[in-house]
Amino acid sequence: MIPPDLRGRRDRDPFWVAVNAAFNGIQRVRSLRDPAPPRVRPVDRTMRLTVLEVREEAEDVAAVRLGAADGRALPGWQPGCHLDVLLPSGRRRQYSLCGDPADRRTYRIAVRRLPAGGGGSVEMHGLREGASLAVQGPRNAFPFLAHDRYLFLAGGIGITPILPMVTAAERFGADWRLVYTGRTRASLPFLDELPAGRVTVRTDDEHGVPSAADLLGDVPGDVPGGTAVYCCGPAPMIDAVRAAVGEDATLHYERFAPSPIVGGKPFEVELGRSGRVLAVPADRSALDVIRDVLPDVAYSCRQGFCGTCRTGVRAGDVDDRALSDQGDATMLTCVSRATGGRITLDL
Missing domain, CATH: 2.40.30.10 (Translation factors)
Structure with a gap:
């Protein structure tokens, strides 16, 4: 037995002193380390x-x-x-x-x-x-917001996102009208589902190709914040409407095709798996050029929002450099461009 000291306290056992010191040291080292990030497991929402x-x-x-x-x-x-x-x-x-x-x-x-x-x-x-x-x-990617007055513009298959909006506006009792365009009446889906009285159908074979003025009517001169314009259709239609709508109107639109490349600069793409180098001109996307040699490469929207064409970047810089879940650099080949002369992709 360890004898007590002059104050009646027992001496501390050297063995347990050493064990306690070692334990405290380990705890201090652990506290200095960055906590391990929680493991993120991807959720399959398919x-x-x-x-x-x-x-x-x-x-x-x-x-x-x-x-x-x-x-x-x-x-x-x-x-x-x-x-x-x-x-x-x-x-x-x-x-x-x-x-x-x-x-x-x-x-x-x-x-x-x-x-x-x-x-x-x-x-x-x-x-x-x-x-x-x-x-x-x-x-x-095309949210429908509450408003007092709407102008809906649909070109051909562009009626698909517009149709539920028209139905909702009718149910809400909002002031709305729809201009529905296409090549012929036979090419226009869901004509029989549109509410009567507020729909103008314009077909190329009967009325000619509509101008922005034909589509918008008096919207460009509307009172500030008066009309929300929702437009979906071919690129020329959307571009004409965008150019004609004034700042007083609110324009929402969705494309079914990529917008033209404006102000692009040429660069090179090296396919990392084969070493092949492709020239991307100023007016084409990296995806379009890559598809010329890899026709089965994954893509979908070609507008930069779906993420299907996101590809790893092995070398070089791009204008929307992002990180994958693993911390690797990636780019959207449908809309992103290199900021330098050449990039190397994981393709």
Whole structure:
């Protein structure tokens, strides 16, 4: 037994003193270290849906209705939302939801067949009732905001995001009108679903190609904040409307094709896996040039929001350099450009 000291206290056992000191030292070292970040596990939000119906809505336009095989309720959505559709071929495409947001059992999308396109529309037109599709979303890149007065402009298949907006505006009792354009009446889907009385249909074969003035009417001279303009259609239509709408009106638009490249500078892309070097001219995107030699490279929206074409950057700098979950540099090849002479991609 360890004898007590003069004050009646026992001496501390040297062994336990050493153990306690070692333990405290380990704790201090641990406290100086940065805490390990929590492990982030990616969440797979992919849904497997069944094709319930494929219906011809207009010339070369098919409406596809999707639902869960067990009939369960689907995630809710708002006008302007779209679905990411993962096709059996591996292609990923975005299609606007054009049904009724109150219907929680089915989603409806519509696709115009483009034989000279990237193949996604042709594949969608080949779907049959009972087929299974993987989808993600809904996501909203074209939000519909509350307003007292609306002007809706739709060109052809551009009616798909506009249709639920028109329905919502009608239900809200808002002041609205729609100008719906296309080549012919036979090419315009969902004509029979539009409320009567506030819709102007203009077709090229009957009225000629409309000008911005034909589409906008008196909106450019509207009172400040008076009219919200929602426009979806071909690029020339959107560009003309953008140029004509004054600052007093609020313009919202969505493209189905990439906008032209303005002020671009040429650069080079080196494909890291093969070492091949491609020249990207000032008026083309890196994606377009890469597709010339790698036609199966993944892409979808070509406008920089879906992320399908995001590619690792091995060397060089780009104008929207971002980091992946692993901390590696990436770029969107559909819209991003190199800030220097050459970049090397993980392709």
